[in-house]
């Protein structure tokens with residue numbers, strides 16, 4: 001275990017408790033002296049007992065010499081700090097140094113070694129920093145095994161993890177790292193190297209967004225005389241759309257007759273109440289940015305005949321109100337692009353009322369752009385742009401055309 005801070009020491013003590021032989025290395029002599037004396041180097045519930053038991057059983061040892069820690073090791077877990085630099089960037093000095101120490105130690109080793117990075121590092125760090133420093137060391141492979149513990153509950157989080165992730169480019173080292181956790185109920189997710197690096201940022205950002213969301217909704221509720229706890233606990237009882245995987249797939253921008261309207265009303269009311277809710281206020285701006293990335297990607301296709309698949313704001317509806325596809329089409333028309341549109345649920349003669357008014361107001365000649373069948377669209381277009389998750393049948397037809405496809409809905413993957 002390279003680095004015996006919060007992550008390294010907890011991991012070392014828990015792995016020792018599950019029967020592994022662990023040698024921890026740290027440059028900080030105080031940590032080494034503590035672990036050798038069977039004491040946790042900092043307070044973390046349950047850690048002191050595990051360090052004491054591991055140390056007295058001889059399964060947990062510690063040293064200031066990286067080479068000594070690696071002497072008989074099968075796996076090296078890097079748990080050094082990756083602190084923020086002044087500009088917010090991730091500081092990789094400790095990671096570089098420990099990797100250089102590993103490379104130096106490996107010169108006198110013959111046994112294979114899996115080096116797994118447990119510290120939080122940005123996608124690409126292993127390939128750009130760790131692997132080059134270890135290049136030329138026979139039998140050394142690299143994996144990523146991010147840590148998800150919460151300080152204050154770190155030992156419990158290790159024993160009952162919510163998530164275990166192992167990333168890599170080769171199956172054997174990944175299996176080797178995954179096997180460290182074979183005694184736990186949770187099965188490791190085996191993913192690509194960069195996914196394992198990214199997932200930690202995704203999780204932490206998600207947690208921060210959840211806290212910000214709960215606090216902003218709570219603040220608004222309070223000002224409006226509503227009990228925040230009741231609102232959020234009721235929200236959490238919906239495990240289908242709220243506390244679930246729903247809406248957590250990357251895809252196209254949102255639209256429709258509800259989300260934009262209700263977010264605007266919420267922003268307006270908060271401003272009237274002198275309540276600054278920057279996170280909720282940024283959601284529509286974030287959605288617009290996402291839409292503009294898609295518009296740019298379509299414009300980057302050049303002056304070709306573009307067949308757009310999907311016009312409504314999502315699949316399985318003919319509702320065109322505030323459909324982001326309408327904005328996309330307006331931009332393409334404005335830039336002189338030649339386009340046609342197909343939507344399995346939209347025929348001009350069948351839509352009416354506010355829906356019809358909305359589209360005719362935005363694109364008066366929409367009737368001329370709509371094609372009645374996918375075959376007709378595919379026969380005319382040079383490229384397809386898919387803006388909704390297609391049905392399995394339509395997805396098959398899209399693939400069968402052999403046309404280049406820009407899948408802004410990410411529904412074909």
Ligand SMILES: NC(=O)c1ccc[n+]([C@@H]2O[C@H](COP(=O)([O-])OP(=O)(O)OC[C@H]3O[C@@H](n4cnc5c(N)ncnc54)[C@H](O)[C@@H]3O)[C@@H](O)[C@H]2O)c1
Nearest residue numbers: 003005006007025026027028080081082094098119120147
């Ligand atoms: N603390 C958390 O709750 C937590 C949770 C998940 C992930 N992480 C991530 O895990 C990593 C470690 O976090 P931490 O809180 O344990 O950091 P920490 O600062 O508590 O521990 C890092 C340890 O590494 C040691 N070290 C530095 N360079 C070394 C070297 N060359 N050889 C040996 N030891 C060396 C330091 O002396 C220190 O004891 C960070 O990337 C962090 O972002 C932290």
